[in-house]
Amino acid sequence: MTQLFLACVLVCLVAHASAQNIAWTRVTTSITGGVTPSVRDFYGSASSGDQVYIYGGNTQSDNQTVFQISEFNTLNTTTGTWTTAVLSGTGTIPLLAGHTLTLLPSGQFVVYGGFLASFSVTNPAVYSINQAATIITLVNSTNTPPPRLGQSAILVDNTTIYYIGGCTAETIFTTNATVYADVWAFDTNANTFTLINATGGFTPRCFHNAELFGRNIYVFGGGAGFSATYNDVWMFNVDGKNWTKVTPASNSVTAPVVNNAAAGKLGSNWYIWGGNNADGTKSKNLFKLDTTTNTWFAITPTGDQPTARRYMNFALSNNRLYMFGGEIGQFFGTGNSSNTFEYTIDLFSLGDFPSPQANIYNVDWRLKLSRNISLSFQAPASVRWTNRDSPPYSSGVPHTVNFTSGLSAFSGTINAGGNFLQAITVGGQYSFLCTIHPGIMFGTLNVAAAPPTNGTTTTRTSGASALATLPRLELLLLLASLLVLGFVGRL
Numbered sequence: 001m002t003q004l005f006l007a008c009v010l011v012c013l014v015a016h017a018s019a020q021n022i023a024w025t026r027v028t029t030s031i032t033g034g035v036t037p038s039v040r041d042f043y044g045s046a047s048s049g050d051q052v053y054i055y056g057g058n059t060q061s062d063n064q065t066v067f068q069i070s071e072f073n074t075l076n077t078t079t080g081t082w083t084t085a086v087l088s089g090t091g092t093i094p095l096l097a098g099h100t101l102t103l104l105p106s107g108q109f110v111v112y113g114g115f116l117a118s119f120s121v122t123n124p125a126v127y128s129i130n131q132a133a134t135i136i137t138l139v140n141s142t143n144t145p146p147p148r149l150g151q152s153a154i155l156v157d158n159t160t161i162y163y164i165g166g167c168t169a170e171t172i173f174t175t176n177a178t179v180y181a182d183v184w185a186f187d188t189n190a191n192t193f194t195l196i197n198a199t200g201g202f203t204p205r206c207f208h209n210a211e212l213f214g215r216n217i218y219v220f221g222g223g224a225g226f227s228a229t230y231n232d233v234w235m236f237n238v239d240g241k242n243w244t245k246v247t248p249a250s251n252s253v254t255a256p257v258v259n260n261a262a263a264g265k266l267g268s269n270w271y272i273w274g275g276n277n278a279d280g281t282k283s284k285n286l287f288k289l290d291t292t293t294n295t296w297f298a299i300t301p302t303g304d305q306p307t308a309r310r311y312m313n314f315a316l317s318n319n320r321l322y323m324f325g326g327e328i329g330q331f332f333g334t335g336n337s338s339n340t341f342e343y344t345i346d347l348f349s350l351g352d353f354p355s356p357q358a359n360i361y362n363v364d365w366r367l368k369l370s371r372n373i374s375l376s377f378q379a380p381a382s383v384r385w386t387n388r389d390s391p392p393y394s395s396g397v398p399h400t401v402n403f404t405s406g407l408s409a410f411s412g413t414i415n416a417g418g419n420f421l422q423a424i425t426v427g428g429q430y431s432f433l434c435t436i437h438p439g440i441m442f443g444t445l446n447v448a449a450a451p452p453t454n455g456t457t458t459t460r461t462s463g464a465s466a467l468a469t470l471p472r473l474e475l476l477l478l479l480a481s482l483l484v485l486g487f488v489g490r491l
Ligand SMILES: [Cu+2]
Pocket: 367, 398, 399, 400, 434, 435, 436, 437, 441
């Protein structure tokens, strides 16, 4: 009986209620098909449904030479498949970085701004991309603003793109460039720009973040090249055409001082990650602005953390924020010859757990305990694999968790004591294994579909009730196999 009790403890199918949590998932190595995109920063991105779109940006050759590309990449976040196309068209194909990419309801993309291949020339033009035909076309726009890059682009009412701020290309290298605080409304039907006579005293900036919450475009941070970096928040009301500086709630943490951060919206929350610090070093910190109360929070996500970086974006898909690429080198200061620029094709996603009451099912991920785990539960929930192959259990063995069916997710290396957390929002059967010990450490998740949204939510608070959710026969088999394993393990 003591053995049975110990086995129960070691199985660790322990579920408990959890406060709202945020987790990173590294998805790079789970990409299963298509052509992997080039290393990249300063690209334009957009998303719709389970499609994430990346266009242009800087890439890097093997000998560190940086140049712009016209690649258009599409990630299907359901299948984990990339599609990569090089755009064609009549006339000059722009090679852009620091531009914006906006998806219209028609399926066409609008490209504006950015710097051209020489790095010191700013793109003055608007382009339209037909993704299906992989064609890019120069748009004959009227009343076009002065050339710029690092502006923000927000689509409002399906037809109007609001372009805010930006600067001229030499801002990246010097301090004597033009930095804008203007607001332009681009009518995507008439291809006409209108300069908005905005009131309220917004200050010039580029490489800031912007997002629409209700009828307000929130603007955060950014800077004016190397000379200034900000952490303020402004609101532009698209009906009143006026700016309001947002005063953070008194219980806020201090917002990060960054430019070129990734920013993504999940509901009324705005997540800001990474970016370029005021001293030129890079950030890997996550903050959240709750726009219902204008409160800033510092967030410590679980999961596999991306390294510090800048010049990348978040793209919302399937209720997760996908982050591709960025620049991860070392920056020691302007003019310092030790500066290195290194680009990446890392792909991460960041997500809320499905609900604040979501269950977490824990799995002890151990060489001697983990043969053919079977876990049954109802979505939404999360599963946490913890590598317990550490003292006193063993001297320390790395493991991984790789989904082989039902989901594209890979933990990367989980060292002794580390863990991997994966949210499961959809019912179905999922298979997973450790890629280092695939014949020993594997299992299946049998997930019942989520209840209707107005249904009763069950919150499990003890291991006993979690075990009760396993089918009785499976539970007995699991306990029996663990007893055998435990016995074998002592031989
Ligand atoms: Cu393993």
